[in-house]
Amino acid sequence: MKKSEKEIAEEVATLSHELRSPLTSIAGFVDGILDGTIPEKDYMHYLRIVSAEVKRLTEITSKMLDNSKIELLDAPVSVQKFPLNESVIRIFCTFEKIIEGKNITVEGLSGDNPVTVTGDLGLITQALYNLIENAVKYTNVNGCISVSFSSENGFSVFSIRNTGAGISDDEKEKIFSKFYRSESAKKNQPDGTGLGLSITKAVVNLHNGTIYADGIPDGFAEFTVRLPS
Ligand SMILES: Nc1ncnc2c1ncn2[C@@H]1O[C@H](COP(=O)(O)OP(=O)(O)O)[C@@H](O)[C@H]1O
Ligand SMILES: [Mg+2]
Numbered sequence: 001m002k003k004s005e006k007e008i009a010e011e012v013a014t015l016s017h018e019l020r021s022p023l024t025s026i027a028g029f030v031d032g033i034l035d036g037t038i039p040e041k042d043y044m045h046y047l048r049i050v051s052a053e054v055k056r057l058t059e060i061t062s063k064m065l066d067n068s069k070i071e072l073l074d075a076p077v078s079v080q081k082f083p084l085n086e087s088v089i090r091i092f093c094t095f096e097k098i099i100e101g102k103n104i105t106v107e108g109l110s111g112d113n114p115v116t117v118t119g120d121l122g123l124i125t126q127a128l129y130n131l132i133e134n135a136v137k138y139t140n141v142n143g144c145i146s147v148s149f150s151s152e153n154g155f156s157v158f159s160i161r162n163t164g165a166g167i168s169d170d171e172k173e174k175i176f177s178k179f180y181r182s183e184s185a186k187k188n189q190p191d192g193t194g195l196g197l198s199i200t201k202a203v204v205n206l207h208n209g210t211i212y213a214d215g216i217p218d219g220f221a222e223f224t225v226r227l228p229s
Contacts, residue, residue, distance in 0.1 A: 010178060013179075013193060013195060014195055014199060016193075017193050017195045017196065017199065018060050018126065018199070019057065019060060019061075021126075021129055021130075021133060022053040022054075022056050022057045022060075023057070025049065025050075025053050025094045025095075026050050026053050026054065026057075028097065029046040029047075029049060029050050029097075030050065032046065032097065033046065033047075049093055049094055052090070052094075053094065056122070056125065059122050060122070060126075078120050078121075079118060079119055079120060080118070080119075080120075080121055081116050081117070081118045082116065082117060082121055083114055083115075083116055084114075084115050084116060084117045084149060084156055084158060084227075085109075085111055085113075085114050085115065085149055087117075087121075087124070087125060087128060088109070088128060088132070088147060088149075088158065089109055089111075091125070091128055091129050091132045092106065092109060092132060095132065095133070095136045098136050099136060099145075102136075102139065102140075102141050102142075102143070103141060103142050104136065104139050104141075104142075104143055104144065104145055105143075105144045105145070106144075106145045106146075106147070107144065107145070107146040107147070108146050108147040108148050108149075109147060113149050113150065114149070115149045115150070115151050115156035115157075115158075115229060116156060116229050117156050117227045117228065117229065118227075118228045118229060119207045119227060119228065120203075120206075120207070123203045123206070123207075124203060124207070124227065126199065126200075126203065127199065127200040127203040127204060127225075128158070128200075128225075130196035130197065130199055130200045131160055131196075131197075131200055131223050131225070132160065133196065134196060134197070134221075134223075135160050135161075135162040135221075136162075137189055137192075138162060138164045138165060138185070138189065138221065139162040139163060139164045140163055140164040140165075143162065143163035143164055144162070144163050145160065145161070145162045145163075146160070146161050146162075147159065147160045147161075151229055154228060154229055155209070155226040155227065155228060155229060156226070156227055156228075156229045157224065157225070157226050158224075158225045158227075159222060159223065159224040159225070160222070160223050161220055161221065161222035161223075162220060162221055162222075163219070163220050164220070164221065165182075165184045165185070165188070165217070165218060165221075166215045166216050166217045166218055166219040166220050166221050167182075167213055167214070167215030167216075167217070167221045168215070168217045171213075172212070172213045172214065172215070173213075175197050175213060176197050176198055176200075176201045176211075176213075177194075177198060178194065178195060178198040179193070179194040179195065179198075180194050181194040200225075204225060204226075204227065207227055207228060208228065209225060209226050209227040209228065210225070210226045211223065211224065211225045211226075212224055
């Protein structure tokens with residue numbers, strides 16, 4: 001079946017978003033080393049993150065090639081069981097510099113209450129990445145991000161809450177639509193595609209999980225994800 005121009009444009013936008021997130025952190029850390037903002041004693045730490053992100057880029061691009069249709073979310077799910085807390089901690093590490101720069105406090109990252117997820121590691125990493133990227137991006141300076149992990153009835157529950165502009169009642173569903181961005185997001189964070197949450201939701205649905213948003217305007221935003229343990 002031939003795709004419409006609109007479908008193709010949407011796929012290209014989705015893919016650019018996928019590729020841009022690892023590229024942004026690689027560029028940031030490499031530039032930090034070259035321009036001296038990262039001290040020599042920290043080189044190894046950041047090079048390890050760069051290496052992990054390059055690996056992720058490779059996985060994304062090989063998935064694209066495998067799938068000549070270029071439809072990420074039609075990709076067959078290669079299922080494995082992995083520790084969720086560790087994945088979340090690893091993703092937070094890629095945002096370390098921005099978190100420090102905005103003086104954000106992060107709570108709940110300790111390894112207490114470890115939970116597992118059974119699913120496609122690459123896709124779930126992308127889904128979590130989009131949520132954590134948003135939390136870091138939309139938290140106010142001197143604000144706070146809290147995460148928590150729990151399990152219930154064969155599902156692992158991850159929730160992530162951040163202070164800042166928050167989310168209003170009428171936006172709690174809309175934000176999951178492709179290309180939707182709130183007025184305050186467009187004004188204060190002009191670089192964004194409105195695709196991250198739609199990708200996250202599609203990945204969660206593909207795993208028969210659930211995701212919902214909660215929040216209060218000028219208060220907080222909170223996302224709760226349930227995925228099979
Ligand atoms: N943590 C958050 N705090 C406040 N608003 C958020 C948060 N995460 C998402 N949003 C809102 O949902 C919209 C859609 O998010 P997303 O799909 O990731 O796209 P983008 O981040 O590119 O705008 C954002 O533009 C913003 O209005
Ligand atoms: Mg986003």
